[in-house]
Amino acid sequence: xxxxxxxxxxxxLALCSSVFAQQAPATPAEMISNYRxxxxxxxxxxxxxxxxxxxxxxxxMASKNVLDHGVLGPFPxxxxxxxxxxxxxxxxxxxxxxxxxxxxxxxSSSHRENLLMHGATxxxxxxxxxxxxxxxxxxxxxxxxxxxxxxxPSTKPTKPNRDGGNCRLELAGLCLSTx
Numbered sequence: 821x822x823x824x825x826x827x828x829x830x831x832x833l834a835l836c837s838s839v840f841a842q843q844a845p846a847t848p849a850e851m852i853s854n855y856r857x858x859x860x861x862x863x864x865x866x867x868x869x870x871x872x873x874x875x876x877x878x879x880x881m882a883s884k885n886v887l888d889h890g891v892l893g894p895f896p897x898x899x900x901x902x903x904x905x906x907x908x909x910x911x912x913x914x915x916x917x918x919x920x921x922x923x924x925x926x927x928s929s930s931h932r933e934n935l936l937m938h939g940a941t942x943x944x945x946x947x948x949x950x951x952x953x954x955x956x957x958x959x960x961x962x963x964x965x966x967x968x969x970x971x972x973p974s975t976k977p978t979k980p981n982r983d984g985g986n987c988r989l990e991l992a993g994l995c996l997s998t999x
Contacts, residue, residue: 873961878948887911888911902942911958925960934962940964942962
């Protein structure tokens with residue numbers, strides 16, 4: 821009889837923990853991945869660099885109470901630290917939950933196009949609340965094609981120039997550097 825209590829207690833704890841695990845809300849990366857998989861694209865994983873870029877964007881919009889891709893400067897320069905060949909950004913405001921924000925993006929053709937970017941493998945999502953209006957601002961940065969960026973310049977093929985040397989930098993048909 822004494823062994824029945826620990827066994828039943830263990831079974832009850834296991835059941836409760838599995839119920840709680842099933843009720844855990846999906847992360848933004850999981851939600852975006854689910855949407856992408858439903859539409860024939862691959863899943864994405866959360867990325868620390870993209871999360872930082874998204875957070876900086878959301879915080880800047882919230883502090884200035886403005887919905888603007890350029891609030892911190894041009895997107896290409898802001899996303900450069902991610903070292904991805906392709907990237908896109910979605911921004912929004914007004915919803916306190918990511919699921920509602922994602923729904924807003926899905927219902928917008930240009931935002932939906934970003935969510936379904938072919939070759940995307942990483943994502944960053946962040947929100948920030950304005951201290952003056954209480955409005956929540958969201959930013960998502962999605963990126964992919966890291967393989968193209970990772971090729972080193974030394975693996976780039978060289979062209980022979982007219983003198984038979986190898987041209988390392990060609991500009992308007994002129995060889996600017998040779999061996």
